């Protein structure tokens with residue numbers, strides 16, 4: 001079934017499926033700094049609509065060229081001279097794509113480099129894990145362009161960095177990079193080498209988990225964030241009822257019980 005995903009015929013996203021079920025999806029408009037035109041947004045919708053039912057175990061979302069993503073295609077936007085209703089509908093397509101990523105139940109690890117700006121940061125913030133390298137920088141230049149965010153930054157970026165930092169980024173054009181970007185929550189990892197290699201390692205590790213566990217981790221937590229604490233606790237117990245009794249988990253529990261399973265240890269500590 002994973003093969004079906006290779007037949008999607010995407011225009012601006014290149015796919016590579018690995019034997020362990022990890023799918024590498026690369027934004028593939030490097031000459032335009034992977035700016036998100038309407039075709040790429042439709043590609044993202046097609047891709048992340050197919051991923052949950054295609055047997056993909058984890059996705060590395062990466063990019064060709066030196067920059068992850070320059071955000072909204074400003075040249076297309078200028079050329080199209082859109083009406084308010086047209087742009088609203090375009091934003092709804094962005095939300096369709098990013099919601100499918102965030103709520104799809106399959107881990108998406110973003111390998112970030114160069115510019116992760118505007119809608120590029122909105123895209124990255126819909127991934128479950130963000131990996132930065134020494135070249136990666138984050139910004140929301142909408143304010144300087146006479147624009148506003150339309151791809152979910154008011155929800156996801158505010159969630160990552162907090163309302164005050166997001167407002168500062170938009171008002172002043174503040175750019176975050178390096179350890180500071182990790183400290184404020186824009187990325188969970190900063191690596192010396194390639195963010196792609198690290199993201200692939202993380203995706204491979206996540207792909208070892210049972211798919212139903214990953215489904216809960218990569219959909220239920222986001223859904224529960226939208227609920228009252230009372231409803232979230234109820235939903236959590238229902239999800240745990242299903243996940244924690246899955247037959248596939250029995251072998252893992254048995255391995256723990258008979259002491260053959262790895263113990264949880266900090267890095268470097270011997271058993």
Ligand code: 1HE
Pocket residue numbers: 031032033035036067069070071072073074075076091094115117118119120141142145147148149150151
């Ligand atoms: C683009 C775009 C784009 C590059 N739309 N074409 N986003 C921004 O405000 C970021 C705008 N881009 C930049 O600031 C810079 O291009 C970069 C820092 C990302 C890269 O700089 P650099 O020097 O490597 O490239 P460049 O020379 O600026 O651009 C190279 C080409 O990419 C050029 O095309 P060419 O045909 O003239 O070669 C650029 O036009 C093209 N390009 N970025 C279209 N964004 C749902 S609302 C979301 C709101 C937003 O996302 S606002 C956008 C914020």
